[in-house]
Amino acid sequence: MADKLWFLLPEIWLFVGVVVLSIIGLSKSKSLRDSLPFVTCFFLIVAFIMTPFVYSADRVADAPLLMPMLGKYVKMIVCAVGTMLALLSVGLLDRPLEAAMAEGRTRFDAIRVNRGEYFAFFLLSLIGVMLVCNANDLIWLFLALELASLPTYIMVAISRPSSKAQEAAVKYFFLGAMSSAMFLYGFALLYGSTGTIVITELRDAFTDQTLSEGGLSRLAIVGMILSIIGLCFKIVAVPMHFYAADVYEGAASPVTAFLGFVPKTAGAVALILLLSTVGWSNHHGFNVDGLPREILTTLWMIAVLTMTLGNVGALLQRSAKRMLAYSSIAHSGYLIIGLIAGPPFGLNAVLFYLLAYGLMNTAAFAVLAAFERRGQEIESLDDLAGLRRRYPVMAVVMAIAAGSLMGMPPLLGFAAKLYLFIAGMNAGHVALIVIAALNSAISAFYYLKLVALPLLAQSTPQSETVIPRPVVWPRVAAIITAAAIVILPIFANQLIKASNVANSIEQSALLSATDDLSLVEKVEDGTRH
Amino acid sequence: MFTNTLAVDLNLYIPIGLLVVMALVFVVANLAMTHLLGPSSSGPIKDTTYESGMNPIGTARKRFNVRFYILAMTFLVFDVEIIFLYPWAVTFSKLTPQSPDAALFLGRIMFFIATSIIAYIYAWRKGVFRWD
Numbered sequence: 001m002a003d004k005l006w007f008l009l010p011e012i013w014l015f016v017g018v019v020v021l022s023i024i025g026l027s028k029s030k031s032l033r034d035s036l037p038f039v040t041c042f043f044l045i046v047a048f049i050m051t052p053f054v055y056s057a058d059r060v061a062d063a064p065l066l067m068p069m070l071g072k073y074v075k076m077i078v079c080a081v082g083t084m085l086a087l088l089s090v091g092l093l094d095r096p097l098e099a100a101m102a103e104g105r106t107r108f109d110a111i112r113v114n115r116g117e118y119f120a121f122f123l124l125s126l127i128g129v130m131l132v133c134n135a136n137d138l139i140w141l142f143l144a145l146e147l148a149s150l151p152t153y154i155m156v157a158i159s160r161p162s163s164k165a166q167e168a169a170v171k172y173f174f175l176g177a178m179s180s181a182m183f184l185y186g187f188a189l190l191y192g193s194t195g196t197i198v199i200t201e202l203r204d205a206f207t208d209q210t211l212s213e214g215g216l217s218r219l220a221i222v223g224m225i226l227s228i229i230g231l232c233f234k235i236v237a238v239p240m241h242f243y244a245a246d247v248y249e250g251a252a253s254p255v256t257a258f259l260g261f262v263p264k265t266a267g268a269v270a271l272i273l274l275l276s277t278v279g280w281s282n283h284h285g286f287n288v289d290g291l292p293r294e295i296l297t298t299l300w301m302i303a304v305l306t307m308t309l310g311n312v313g314a315l316l317q318r319s320a321k322r323m324l325a326y327s328s329i330a331h332s333g334y335l336i337i338g339l340i341a342g343p344p345f346g347l348n349a350v351l352f353y354l355l356a357y358g359l360m361n362t363a364a365f366a367v368l369a370a371f372e373r374r375g376q377e378i379e380s381l382d383d384l385a386g387l388r389r390r391y392p393v394m395a396v397v398m399a400i401a402a403g404s405l406m407g408m409p410p411l412l413g414f415a416a417k418l419y420l421f422i423a424g425m426n427a428g429h430v431a432l433i434v435i436a437a438l439n440s441a442i443s444a445f446y447y448l449k450l451v452a453l454p455l456l457a458q459s460t461p462q463s464e465t466v467i468p469r470p471v472v473w474p475r476v477a478a479i480i481t482a483a484a485i486v487i488l489p490i491f492a493n494q495l496i497k498a499s500n501v502a503n504s505i506e507q508s509a510l511l512s513a514t515d516d517l518s519l520v521e522k523v524e525d526g527t528r529h
Numbered sequence: 530m531f532t533n534t535l536a537v538d539l540n541l542y543i544p545i546g547l548l549v550v551m552a553l554v555f556v557v558a559n560l561a562m563t564h565l566l567g568p569s570s571s572g573p574i575k576d577t578t579y580e581s582g583m584n585p586i587g588t589a590r591k592r593f594n595v596r597f598y599i600l601a602m603t604f605l606v607f608d609v610e611i612i613f614l615y616p617w618a619v620t621f622s623k624l625t626p627q628s629p630d631a632a633l634f635l636g637r638i639m640f641f642i643a644t645s646i647i648a649y650i651y652a653w654r655k656g657v658f659r660w661d
Contacts, residue, residue: 111656
């Protein structure tokens with residue numbers, strides 16, 4: 001137990017951060033309250049540095065986890081992207097209240113300030129994602145997913161003083177609760193079919209089922225599909241995608257960027273863990289021929305529908321935020337290709353893609369978050385027209401982000417997409433890759449709008465009224481993430497290696513399983529069928 | 530092929546079925562018997578809301594101060610904490626004194642209590658206990 005706690009050190013450290021943030025958010029000193037996002041960044045950076053030391057080789061060797069190194073990779077990317085997201089949120093909340101206090105119109109009122117809570121929930125949600133990758137049983141997985149989601153509902157609601165945000169939060173909450181109920185029911189059926197909730201034991205139980213009965217039991221398949229569909233909510237995939245446009249539009253841009261990365265990472269990691277129990281062909285060494293046919297078909301359909309619907313939906317949007325919401329849906333479709341392809345390449349690609357998507361998503365929303373009109377954030381695509389003339393750097397950042405989302409060759413998005421497609425090809429899903437490539441072509445149409453409008457279009461009277469927000473940090477975050485998008489492809493090889501280590505399965509478990517001679521014989525019988 | 534794992538022996542469900550039948554019979558019989566046997570009268574007094582014998586005042590849709598909710602939530606923090614302390618206390622007394630296990634147990638509950646104290650400080654700073 002104490003060994004397990006070791007891996008949770010970054011989370012415990014961030015929890016200390018949650019406590020500190022919620023207390024200093026109530027401080028009477030304005031400078032202390034203004035320091036909140038930077039305190040958040042400090043805790044995240046320390047957690048980032050701490051993680052590689054926590055995951056030392058000897059501790060990992062006897063960890064009771066299926067993919068012990070997954071945590072290292074996921075925690076580090078979550079901390080890195082989280083730092084950028086925290087910078088994005090500088091000066092987002094309590095602006096009218098702070099202004100009134102600065103002018104002496106109102107006194108400090110603890111009950112009306114929300115910033116401390118916002119950043120505390122921000123960190124809590126990141127803790128949730130980090131806990132997902134440590135999960136070794138379904139209850140832990142469920143609780144971690146909920147911890148990742150619940151704070152986001154509140155963050156959406158308090159992100160801006162508008163009934164739109166509250167409407168978005170209520171929609172998000174109820175649909176989120178429904179999806180949680182779905183995958184919880186799925187988990188219950190998995191337990192019903194195997195009698196265990198421990199992920200490593202589930203894997204053994206499913207192997208036994210496959211060997212003795214030629215396939216998973218129906219109960220297990222129904223449970224698995226329910227869990228997958230419930231988790232589709234987290235990664236915004238069809239059939240649980242419908243909330244995305246409304247919620248992304250309703251929330252303030254920094255929170256939207258957060259929604260695009262954090263729940264998606266949590267969902268994707270949870271899907272990796274869940275699917276690893278039913279196995280990919282080259283995964284267990286002794287298991288079945290790839291994913292069971294029913295689950296493979298489900299995932300295949302989800303992938304195709306998600307990317308097609310996302311891209312076609314994005315074509316129709318006039319609002320930049322809604323467009324990016326649909327693009328988020330489309331990217332989940334690409335992501336599922338990696339889940340279908342399975343380890344090692346597919347999962348490498350998924351993990352790499354999560355980092356790449358987190359960065360490009362943050363960069364795109366950072367540009368939106370950097371500007372405003374009369375205190376309201378900009379939403380429409382037309383607001384970006386002719387940005388180059390007045391704010392050339394931000395226009396270039398938007399172009400880089402959109403180009404990367406589209407998959408333009410020198411940028412990070414291209415490398416990420418390339419790895420996904422190669423993994424899909426390797427696993428023999430040619431039709432899927434053809435559909436994905438067609439979708440990429442469709443997506444170019446709307447992503448090029450995001451490139452062309454700021455860089456090439458003439459500014460309109462409407463877009464002339466757009467001014468930058470008084471705080472500089474969203475622009476700093478935009479520039480850092482854009483730089484990362486340009487520079488990181490050089491290190492793509494190293495990143496892929498890191499993600500390869502992340503999803504390598506626990507060696508000792510594999511060895512002890514193959515030592516069991518009776519099982520090996522069963523496998524040989526199984527392959528002869 | 531799937532019979533092994535979905536083996537349904539309906540005999541196992543007889544007690545549950547019996548329970549369902551009993552529940553249904555109980556409800557229906559009670560309603561029917563009060564309807565048939567009991568005296569029936571109606572009037573303004575009988576139609577009023579039952580308030581444990583008090584005369585009802587005003588409407589139930591009355592607004593009341595949001596502070597009640599906040600206070601109720603604060604109460605919940607400490608209520609739940611105490612619920613967790615009971616099983617801990619029962620187990621802790623059975624551990625070997627001064628063993629590493631005992632230290633770990635003590636450390637955990639101290640961490641837990643510390644989080645509650647922080648919740649208390651937070652609520653205090655937020656002005657939950659101010660009643661003006």
